[in-house]
Amino acid sequence: xxxxxxxxxxxxxxxxxxxxxxxxxxxxxxxxxxxxxxxxxxxxxxxxxxxxxxxxxxxxxxxxxxxxxxxxxxxxxxxxxxxxxxxxxxxxxxxxxxxxxxxxxxxxxxxxxxxxxxxxxxxxxxxxxxxxxxxxxxxxxxxxxxxxxxxxxxxxxxxxxxxxxxxxxxxxxxxxxxxxxxxxxxxxxxxxxxxxxxxxxxxxxxxxxxxxxxxxxxxxxxxxxxxxxxxxxxxxxxxxxxxxxxxxxxxxxxxxx
Amino acid sequence: xxxxxxxxxxxxxxxxxxxxxxxxxxxxxxxxxxxxxxxxxxxxxxxxxxxxxxxxxxxxxxxxxxxxxxxxxxxxxxxxxxxxxxxxxxxxxxxxxxxxxxxxxxxxxxxxxxxxxxxxxxxxxxxxxxxxxxxxxxxxxxxxxxxxxxxxxxxxxxxxxxxxxxxxxxxxxxxxxxxxxxxxxxxxxxxxxxxxxxxxxxxxxxxxxxxxxxxxxxxxxxxxxxxxxxxxxxxxxxxxxxxxxxxxxxxxxxxxx
Numbered sequence: 001x002x003x004x005x006x007x008x009x010x011x012x013x014x015x016x017x018x019x020x021x022x023x024x025x026x027x028x029x030x031x032x033x034x035x036x037x038x039x040x041x042x043x044x045x046x047x048x049x050x051x052x053x054x055x056x057x058x059x060x061x062x063x064x065x066x067x068x069x070x071x072x073x074x075x076x077x078x079x080x081x082x083x084x085x086x087x088x089x090x091x092x093x094x095x096x097x098x099x100x101x102x103x104x105x106x107x108x109x110x111x112x113x114x115x116x117x118x119x120x121x122x123x124x125x126x127x128x129x130x131x132x133x134x135x136x137x138x139x140x141x142x143x144x145x146x147x148x149x150x151x152x153x154x155x156x157x158x159x160x161x162x163x164x165x166x167x168x169x170x171x172x173x174x175x176x177x178x179x180x181x182x183x184x185x186x187x188x189x190x191x192x193x194x195x196x197x198x199x200x201x202x203x204x205x206x207x208x209x210x211x212x213x214x215x216x217x218x219x220x221x222x223x224x225x226x227x228x229x230x231x232x233x234x235x236x237x238x239x240x241x242x243x244x245x246x247x248x249x250x251x252x253x254x255x256x257x
Numbered sequence: 258x259x260x261x262x263x264x265x266x267x268x269x270x271x272x273x274x275x276x277x278x279x280x281x282x283x284x285x286x287x288x289x290x291x292x293x294x295x296x297x298x299x300x301x302x303x304x305x306x307x308x309x310x311x312x313x314x315x316x317x318x319x320x321x322x323x324x325x326x327x328x329x330x331x332x333x334x335x336x337x338x339x340x341x342x343x344x345x346x347x348x349x350x351x352x353x354x355x356x357x358x359x360x361x362x363x364x365x366x367x368x369x370x371x372x373x374x375x376x377x378x379x380x381x382x383x384x385x386x387x388x389x390x391x392x393x394x395x396x397x398x399x400x401x402x403x404x405x406x407x408x409x410x411x412x413x414x415x416x417x418x419x420x421x422x423x424x425x426x427x428x429x430x431x432x433x434x435x436x437x438x439x440x441x442x443x444x445x446x447x448x449x450x451x452x453x454x455x456x457x458x459x460x461x462x463x464x465x466x467x468x469x470x471x472x473x474x475x476x477x478x479x480x481x482x483x484x485x486x487x488x489x490x491x492x493x494x495x496x497x498x499x500x501x502x503x504x505x506x507x508x509x510x511x512x513x514x
Binding site: 025032034139142148156230231 | 283491
């Protein structure tokens, strides 16, 4: 579901492009699964998308980007494959060049340490602190973007994280669900911490690649198509929270991976 | 994960029986999935358990019981198959014979209306009100059994449900995750609402069937064995919240369905 926040940023930045989105609703969430399982699922999902004659693949999930990006890039070459981790890491270093950088993500992304590696590949001695925020996923899926429960959950997770010394100057939203809660996160984090939403930075990265490869569409756009591996009606209904606009249930096709 | 609350009740009631538990950790949660998908997964899981020479199958998940019990019973006959819905419905009617009865469950169980049907099969005109409580699953998996977040979530869900008139006299915990939160649920529901935990009533139903069929074990018991479809280490770690005792990671085997 969370990948729709990335699609929202992509649609806003690239209004002339056509999108096919696959939500693996039968097997979500990926955030608590092992690297092997997530990789297998991501390879299956990308194969289903390849049938739609795509020119670029966005892995719009931090857990899948962390687990499977090298395998996907190799499997699908020469198709460009863009994950959400590296653009997020670049934006975080740009926002807080002297650090420290804080990362909130799913259990799987935190455990794998992909953001730490990606940030330190750019800024080798950058201190990075991490926190898994599993309740945020459930809050986002219930549309509880603000109010007391969301705020208490944010305090629970961000309080200890932002109390580390020296105080983090940037906070990476390292799960595609989290932009739904950005107002509450911003309120709890306070004005002196830059929030880095990798949906935005990924959209910029995709634009740069399309431009470089001469693949940008200049005119004409098809309505987005959606594939879901289970419960397409629920996908359409819940998806509006993440995409920020209604999804036509008739545009969602059930696929079996 | 939640099925472990049922296993906990079964172990307490049937200390001479040996247990094999399968947690479909690769594909949880079932509560948001369609009936077809849940049924397919439940059939696969039961096939894996049949290889362990079981004498009875407990479907220790409300969503799977609601979706797949008839198919499982038919597929596995003459093996006895016990779900958690019917024992829960019986206990609810016994606790509040004049009703009304309130049911809290996952989205899937509420949408399918299995408790309403099971309760009204016993007491045809019994009024039943339902509420999906998706945050409870995330709270239980994070071990947040009490405190302000759990209490606010309980107020959010139970407030409107228990304000229906006439006021419900029994509240069915219609998801196997929810017994973890029972103290908070009891606090918010107040003393005049009977809480029905289907783990307890299912254990009683299993005992009755084993007794009737002469299958009760009188002596000797093997240590429980656990099968998980992903991340067995996480299963062992998180499982303690639900089972109420530590799970030896060496007793958890990874299986592929």
